[in-house]
Structure formats: structure tokens, C-alpha cells
Amino acid sequence: MKHPLKKILEKRNSGINSGIASFCTANSIVIETILEYYLNSEDYVLIECTANQVNQFGGYTNMTPIEFVKYVHTIADSVGFPKDKIILGADHFGPLAWADKSESEAMENARELVRLAVLAGYTKIHLDTSMFLGSDDTSKKLSDETIARRGVELYNVCEEAFDERCEKYPNSLHPVYVIGSEVPIPGGEYEEKDDLEVTSPQDFEKTIETYDIMFKEYGFKNAWDNIIAVVVQPGVEFSNEDIHEYNRDNATPLCEKLIEYPNLVFEGHSTDYQTEIKLKEMVEDGVAVLKVGPALTYALREGLFSLSLIERELIIDESKRANFIEFLDEIMRNNPKYWEKYYDGDKFEKELQRKYSFSDRCRYYMSRQDINENINKLFENIDSNNTPLGMIRQYFPQTFLKIKSQNSLSAKNLVKLNIINVLEDYNYAIEK
Structure with missing residues (x-):
């Protein structure tokens, strides 16, 4: 069977501006929303995880590659989405999570990570070796x-792992790979620019030529x-407060x-917002993987x-509220490892960034059990009260236009419709 992403190349060569959105997320509500959105579509869905999210040591989601596969497939089963229409991708797979280690140790971990990904059934692998490692001379490029x-x-390890996987699953789909040395930082830039x-045409061409030499040296x-695909910087990025819009002339x-x-x-990274x-x-210009x-x-x-703002008005007794906004911020303040290096300023400025930064560092906390229990309490509080339509319009103005039935008014569905606003932008971009 031909890999679905290779079919995109064929379409583009026939004059069709085909592309695909790459949804890099491990959040269950987001993944559920994505799969429901594409349930009646013929399109494949590409869901990826990063080496920080998922690795052999668990990452910040506490999942190994095979556990992430099972996690996504469980959500797919719950919504009736066919698992064979899901492309599982490995984003920034390489030594990223161990960049402070020596090359020997970092690359050993990277080799094991990509091996486990291919064995688990990932079929799109971003081989990211663009970062300095602990033993590199940082005084020069x-x-x-x-x-x-x-x-x-890493490519060599992946190919060996695929041969091993085929011994157990003979009909396995051969992985495709993404390379590139000008790779934006996962999750957006730290500083405003x-x-x-x-990326210059010369640097892009140098990447191709250098990889070609290395492939030949290794006998491939x-x-x-x-x-x-090759990851390049087409001129899009975001940081805590800035969004760099695509300028096709540049x-x-x-x-x-x-x-x-x-x-x-x-492949365009950081296309968010x-x-x-x-x-x-x-997509028209060739950045076909968004x-x-x-x-x-x-x-x-x-x-x-x-929803939390609606809850404040609907529930007079504060002790019965979930108070999600305050609860999330308390969790982040008590466990600052995922945001303290990324947010600058005084106490007030950091509080605003924890809530509203485009970098969205709060996503690192969304898999916690206490956070999910609080979210469920928030949903229950909203659903147990009669929320006036005018209030929904006030707090969900864009989503309000998508409400088709009374079922849409459930708290979880209101949140999903908000996520769908993002999905629709990407679907518009890749529509055939």
C-alpha cells in the first residue's frame, strides 16, 4: 500500500495543491474533537507527538510510544473513527529531550526512541538532529x-526497526521521513522577534546535498x-505575545x-494562529504539511x-464552583518547571502569560488527574444549570454561530466547537 502522504506528492505533481494538517497534541479532548470532526470525511488524519511529550522514559505525558498509540486508538474507538485512517507521527524525534547530554548518550537515547516509534507503528518520522548537544562546541554553528x-x-535505526516490525506485521506501511536543519523550537519561540x-534557497539546497552525501556514505x-518533506522556516512563528504572519513574497x-x-x-512548523x-x-506555495x-x-x-466565567454567574455558592481559572494557575505556580524558563517579567506579567501566552505552556498540565477532575466538575456545574443563550453568545460569540441543536449547548460541546474553529482554518487551507 502506498503511504497516504506520498499520494499528496502525486496530487501536487498533477497540479492539485494538496496538503495535510499535522495535529501535534496529546490532549484527549482535542484528539476526540479532531476525530469527530473528520468522522465523515475520506481524509486521513495525522496526529503527532513530540519527543518531549512521549519517549521511552514517559515524557511529560507519562507515555511511551506504544502507549501513545494505544491512547489515540482508544479515543478513536470511542468515537467510531477507523484506526487505519490515522497516520501517527513522531515530531522532533531525535536527541531533543537529552540535548544537555554528550553526543554519545543523547544519540543512544535518540536511537532507542525512533526504534520504539517505528516498532509501535508510527509511519511519519521527523528526524530532528538540529540542536546542539552537550559535547558540541557552541561557539560556532x-x-x-x-x-x-x-x-x-537515526534513519538507519528506523529502517532496521521497520524490518523487525514486518516480521510480526507483514503488511505494515513503510514509514516516510521528514528532515531539515532549520527547525523552529517546539512550541514556539522563547523571545519576541x-x-x-x-530559509534561504541556498541553505535548503545545502541540506539536500549534505543528506545525499551521507545517505550514500551509509550505503542507502x-x-x-x-x-x-524538509522542515524550513517559511517566515511563520509565534512567541508569548507575537504572531509572525506568513508573507508569501518573502x-x-x-x-x-x-x-x-x-x-x-x-513542512511548516509553528503555523499556529x-x-x-x-x-x-x-499550501499553495509548497508548505504542504501544516x-x-x-x-x-x-x-x-x-x-x-x-465556561469558568459563566460558572461564576450561575453558581452563587463559591464553594461549589470548580473555579478552573484559579485552580489551573495554582497548579502552575506550585509546579513551575514547564513555564518558569519561558515567561519573563514581574509577578503580574507572569500571571498574564500563564493564562494567555500564545506559547500555551498550560498544555503541559492538562494531562494531570487533578486538572481533569476539575474540568469534569466545571462541565457538571454548567450542565446542571440552565445557561441563558445570551450568556453563551456573550462568552462564545464565534462558537454561538455553530450551535445547531440543544445538544450543542453541553459544556464539553461548547469547548469542542471552540477547538473546531481552529480545525476549520486548517481544513480550508487543505481543501482539494
Whole structure:
């Protein structure tokens, strides 16, 4: 069977601006919403996790690669979504989570991570070796040769793992790979930037040439049959307070160079918060894989905050409220490891960033049991009261237009409809 992502390449070569959204998330409500949204569609759904979220040591979700597969498939079963229509992706898989270690230790962990991913059935692997490791000389730029050598080492492990998987599952789909040395930081930039430099055509071409040399050195004659995309910086990014919109004029030289490589597309990271028009322009210009993550959990958080404000008005007795806004902030203040390095300023400024930053560091806390218990209490409080339609319009103005029936008015559905606002932007961009 041909990999669905290779079919996108075929369509593009026939003149159809085909693309796919890559949903990088481990949140159960978000994944459930995505699968419900595409339930009656013929499209494949691409769901990815990062090396920080999921790895052999658990990551911040406490899941290994095989456990993440089971987790997604369990949600799929609950909504009746066919599991064979899900493409599981590994994002930033490489030494990212161990970048402070020496090359020997970091790459050993990276090799085991990609091996477990392929054995678990991931079929889209982003081989990310773009970061400095603990033993690297940080006084000079990390060379393309070092990045490519490490990437090809991981590619070799993946191919060996696929052969091993086929011994148990002979009809397994061969993985496809994404490479690239100009990889944006997972989850957005730490600092605000006035200007964002688009990858130059020369740097893109150098990445291809360097990988080609390394593939040949390792004896891989047909490796490019399995490489579908290169991560580049097309000029989109977000940080705590800024969103850099796509400017196709700035990306024209890079996108014109892509024409010389008809079997490749660009993968765009940090496309969160772009407008539907900008997303569509990116797909038209060759950025055919649109990765989105924090914007989805931001929409979830946004919906939960709106419900919490409704709860304040509906429930007079404060002791009976979930008080999600305050509860979440207390959890984050008591466990600051996932946000304290990323949010600057005084006490008030940090409080605002914990709540409203585009980086959405609160997503790291959403898998906690106490957070989910609080969310369920919030849902119960809203559903047990008669919320006036005018109040729903007040706190969910965009979502209000999508309410089709009384069922849509449940608390969880209101949050899902808020997430669907994001999904619709990406669906518009990739519509055939």
C-alpha cells in the first residue's frame, strides 16, 4: 500500500495543491474533537507527538510510544473513527529531550526512541538532529554535516526497526521521513522577534546535498524514496505575545527552489494562529504539511476559561464552583518547571502569560488527574444549570454561530466547537 502522504506528492505533481494538517497534541479532548470532526470525511488524519511529550522514559505525558498509540486508538474507538485512517507521527524525534547530554548518550537515547516509534507503528518520522548537544562546541554553528550524519544514523535505526516490525506485521506501511536543519523550537519561540529570517534557497539546497552525501556514505541507494518533506522556516512563528504572519513574497525565492525537487514538499512548523487565508497560501506555495499544536490547546483553554466565567454567574455558592481559572494557575505556580524558563517579567506579567501566552505552556498540565477532575466538575456545574443563550453568545460569540441543536449547548460541546474553529482554518487551507 502506498503511504497516504506520498499520494499528496502525486496530487501536487498533477497540479492539485494538496496538503495535510499535522495535529501535534496529546490532549484527549482535542484528539476526540479532531476525530469527530473528520468522522465523515475520506481524509486521513495525522496526529503527532513530540519527543518531549512521549519517549521511552514517559515524557511529560507519562507515555511511551506504544502507549501513545494505544491512547489515540482508544479515543478513536470511542468515537467510531477507523484506526487505519490515522497516520501517527513522531515530531522532533531525535536527541531533543537529552540535548544537555554528550553526543554519545543523547544519540543512544535518540536511537532507542525512533526504534520504539517505528516498532509501535508510527509511519511519519521527523528526524530532528538540529540542536546542539552537550559535547558540541557552541561557539560556532552546528555544521550541516553533523546534523545530516546524526539524522542518517537515526534513519538507519528506523529502517532496521521497520524490518523487525514486518516480521510480526507483514503488511505494515513503510514509514516516510521528514528532515531539515532549520527547525523552529517546539512550541514556539522563547523571545519576541522583530524580524524572522526565511530559509534561504541556498541553505535548503545545502541540506539536500549534505543528506545525499551521507545517505550514500551509509550505503542507502533509495533513501530519497522515503523522504517526503524538509522542515524550513517559511517566515511563520509565534512567541508569548507575537504572531509572525506568513508573507508569501518573502518566501518566494525559497518556494521557487522547491520546484526543482518534485518529490519533496516543505513542512511548516509553528503555523499556529495563522489566518485561514495565510494557511492556504502556504499550501499553495509548497508548505504542504501544516503543523499545529499550541493553537489547539489554546482554544481548549480559552473555552474552559469562558465556561469558568459563566460558572461564576450561575453558581452563587463559591464553594461549589470548580473555579478552573484559579485552580489551573495554582497548579502552575506550585509546579513551575514547564513555564518558569519561558515567561519573563514581574509577578503580574507572569500571571498574564500563564493564562494567555500564545506559547500555551498550560498544555503541559492538562494531562494531570487533578486538572481533569476539575474540568469534569466545571462541565457538571454548567450542565446542571440552565445557561441563558445570551450568556453563551456573550462568552462564545464565534462558537454561538455553530450551535445547531440543544445538544450543542453541553459544556464539553461548547469547548469542542471552540477547538473546531481552529480545525476549520486548517481544513480550508487543505481543501482539494
